[in-house]
Amino acid sequence: xxxxxxxxxxxxxxxxxxxxxxxxxxxxxxxxxxxxxxxxxxxxxxxxxxxxxxxxxxxxxxxxxxxxxxxxxxxxxxxxxxxxxxxxxxxxxxxxxxxxxxxxxxxxxxxxxxxxxxxxxxxxxxxxxxxxxxxxxxxxxxxxxxxxxxxxxxxxxxxxxxxxxxxxxxxxxxxxxxxxxxxxxxxxxxxxxxxxxxxxxxxxxxxxxxxxxxxxxxxxxxxxxxxxxxxxxxxxxxxxxxxxxxxxxxxxxxxxxxxxxxxxxxxxxxxxxxxxxxxxxxxxxxxxxxxxxxxxxxxxxxxxxxxxxxxxxxxxx
Amino acid sequence: xxxxxxxxxxxxxxxxxxxxxxxxxxxxxxxxxxxxxxxxxxxxxxxxxxxxxxxxxxxxxxxxxxxxxxxxxxxxxxxxxxxxxxxxxxxxxxxxxxxxxxxxxxxxxxxxxxxxxxxxxxxxxxxxxxxxxxxxxxxxxxxxxxxxxxxxxxxxxxxxxxxxxxxxxxxxxxxxxxxxxxxxxxxxxxxxxxxxxxxxxxxxxxxxxxxxxxxxxxxxxxxxxxxxxxxxxxxxxxxxxxxxxxxxxxxxxxxxxxxxxxxxxxxxxxxxxxxxxxxxxxxxxxxxxxxxxxxxxxxxxxxxxxxxxxxxxxxxxxxxxxxxxxxxxx
Numbered sequence: 001x002x003x004x005x006x007x008x009x010x011x012x013x014x015x016x017x018x019x020x021x022x023x024x025x026x027x028x029x030x031x032x033x034x035x036x037x038x039x040x041x042x043x044x045x046x047x048x049x050x051x052x053x054x055x056x057x058x059x060x061x062x063x064x065x066x067x068x069x070x071x072x073x074x075x076x077x078x079x080x081x082x083x084x085x086x087x088x089x090x091x092x093x094x095x096x097x098x099x100x101x102x103x104x105x106x107x108x109x110x111x112x113x114x115x116x117x118x119x120x121x122x123x124x125x126x127x128x129x130x131x132x133x134x135x136x137x138x139x140x141x142x143x144x145x146x147x148x149x150x151x152x153x154x155x156x157x158x159x160x161x162x163x164x165x166x167x168x169x170x171x172x173x174x175x176x177x178x179x180x181x182x183x184x185x186x187x188x189x190x191x192x193x194x195x196x197x198x199x200x201x202x203x204x205x206x207x208x209x210x211x212x213x214x215x216x217x218x219x220x221x222x223x224x225x226x227x228x229x230x231x232x233x234x235x236x237x238x239x240x241x242x243x244x245x246x247x248x249x250x251x252x253x254x255x256x257x258x259x260x261x262x263x264x265x266x267x268x269x270x271x272x273x274x275x276x277x278x279x280x281x282x283x284x285x286x287x288x289x290x291x292x293x294x295x296x297x298x299x300x301x302x303x304x305x306x307x308x309x310x311x312x313x314x315x316x317x
Numbered sequence: 318x319x320x321x322x323x324x325x326x327x328x329x330x331x332x333x334x335x336x337x338x339x340x341x342x343x344x345x346x347x348x349x350x351x352x353x354x355x356x357x358x359x360x361x362x363x364x365x366x367x368x369x370x371x372x373x374x375x376x377x378x379x380x381x382x383x384x385x386x387x388x389x390x391x392x393x394x395x396x397x398x399x400x401x402x403x404x405x406x407x408x409x410x411x412x413x414x415x416x417x418x419x420x421x422x423x424x425x426x427x428x429x430x431x432x433x434x435x436x437x438x439x440x441x442x443x444x445x446x447x448x449x450x451x452x453x454x455x456x457x458x459x460x461x462x463x464x465x466x467x468x469x470x471x472x473x474x475x476x477x478x479x480x481x482x483x484x485x486x487x488x489x490x491x492x493x494x495x496x497x498x499x500x501x502x503x504x505x506x507x508x509x510x511x512x513x514x515x516x517x518x519x520x521x522x523x524x525x526x527x528x529x530x531x532x533x534x535x536x537x538x539x540x541x542x543x544x545x546x547x548x549x550x551x552x553x554x555x556x557x558x559x560x561x562x563x564x565x566x567x568x569x570x571x572x573x574x575x576x577x578x579x580x581x582x583x584x585x586x587x588x589x590x591x592x593x594x595x596x597x598x599x600x601x602x603x604x605x606x607x608x609x610x611x612x613x614x615x616x617x618x619x620x621x622x623x624x625x626x627x628x629x630x631x632x633x634x635x636x637x638x639x640x641x642x643x644x645x646x647x
Binding site: 207209210212213214215216217218219220223228231232 | 367368369388389390394395396398400402404405406415416419420421422465469
């Protein structure tokens with residue numbers, strides 16, 4: 001009887017539709033994750049395994065890619081190679097196994113740090129400016145508010161790269177080319193419109209009564225903003241920060257154009273690895289895998305805040 | 318505690334005139350209740366005193382000094398909002414402690430703990446102190462919201478229908494509690510309500526607002542017994558005052574356009590014949606709905622009346638209130 005009644009329920013999905021939904025979700029997940037699995041596994045393959053056909057799904061894991069990623073190596077003549085003292089470290093040994101010796105560290109670590117500084121720096125700056133601007137737009141009487149908001153949005157109406165040449169010339173004149181500050185300012189300029197619009201939406205949803213209550217409770221407007229508005233905007237700030245970071249972290253075109261020596265980020269650097277001593281796919285894959293981690297960790301750390309509903313129901317409407 | 322004076326206060330929001338030319342003195346230690354329908358300017362008055370809005374004209378003085386240039390924090394007032402406005406990211410305890418931790422008060426933590434505990438007991442929420450503010454029922458939120466005002470010792474308490482969402486029992490209890498706080502602490506209250514029982518039981522003074530204007534200000538008895546207009550008369554009294562054409566019972570004073578009859582102004586037993594249309598037994602009293610010719614009116618009778626609909630009785634006015642064509646009492 002209960003079986004019958006549940007199969008006729010209006011609100012409960014039927015067994016068939018649950019099945020179909022399940023299959024679709026699993027299939028979609030598989031398709032989405034496949035490239036990721038491919039990259040991560042290639043990073044742990046040896047040079048031979050990485051180019052074998054058909055591709056090896058089961059292989060002997062190797063750290064060759066990671067060692068190559070962080071080192072530069074030179075090939076030495078066979079008779080010289082014999083005379084070398086035995087390898088001192090495990091990574092020395094991995095390089096020797098390829099018939100080479102370590103010449104020195106690669107620039108990957110440095111480029112990766114550049115990405116971290118520029119990515120997180122511009123995200124922090126976008127969020128700081130975006131939150132303050134969004135709060136002002138949400139709460140104060142700003143002259144020409146709608147026009148200003150539209151103007152801010154309009155900066156995203158063309159692809160940022162469309163203004164690459166003026167920016168290139170401007171940066172050269174200002175001495176901002178190939179500097180961390182220059183890249184932080186550039187990515188902030190691109191992200192700020194997104195940040196202002198997203199955050200304004202979130203702050204609009206926070207009832208003014210909270211701040212008014214705090215003002216009467218003896219706080220200044222800035223203190224009320226910090227103690228009452230900010231904690232409640234945490235959800236919005238977290239999701240906006242993730243969007244900003246993803247853009248700044250992945251940006252390639254400006255990075256190629258404006259950075260080379262000092263402030264080059266990881267995206268333009270990783271493809272150059274392939275040119276060092278043949279097609280070193282494991283090293284490229286290892287670089288791509290490491291490159292994925294910060295955004296992933298950042299997103300997981302902020303996941304709690306992404307769940308909405310923190311403020312639900314505290315004000316009677 | 319302090320005397321609060323409003324002089325010629327006006328405020329409009331866009332095209333809406335919320336308050337016009339209101340002059341009112343809230344004496345030190347008074348419990349002033351503002352009555353009026355939605356849109357009469359009650360909440361606006363509270364917001365202006367609190368400093369959340371700036372008046373277009375007029376002055377607000379607290380303790381003799383104008384506060385127009387002061388921030389809400391500097392005015393040292395406490396306010397209970399109609400929407401409870403509890404800080405949703407804080408616990409009940411943190412909500413109650415919030416004003417005491419402000420830079421204006423900055424009370425030492427041990428004292429805060431003590432004060433929060435006292436207030437929680439008065440409001441019967443000590444077992445909820447560690448709950449998130451969002452995990453409370455509506456009535457509990459309202460109590461925390463009142464508590465956040467009561468932890469302080471401000472110059473005036475501003476309350477915007479604080480008891481409106483509570484159940485009848487709790488409302489009656491808190492009414493007595495607020496009155497006790499008023500009496501014990503000598504605190505000054507400005508209290509907005511729709512509820513006539515709240516007005517009559519708690520108020521030392523009642524102000525009646527009519528479309529942004531102060532129609533009358535006086536003691537609850539004055540407002541009830543000597544209303545200056547038909548509008549004021551209709552704000553107080555359960556059942557409502559009966560307003561009939563002046564000649565409904567024959568002779569009327571010159572200029573009178575309306576006769577106002579509260580239940581106690583209707584003498585039963587002689588006079589004109591009226592038909593009972595409905596009998597409402599409310600337990601402690603019984604309401605009689607009467608038809609007097611084309612007019613209908615309501616009066617009270619004893620709880621166990623044998624009267625039935627369809628029966629007739631004789632009524633005549635006794636010390637009625639008379640109003641002229643503009644609604645002003647004669």
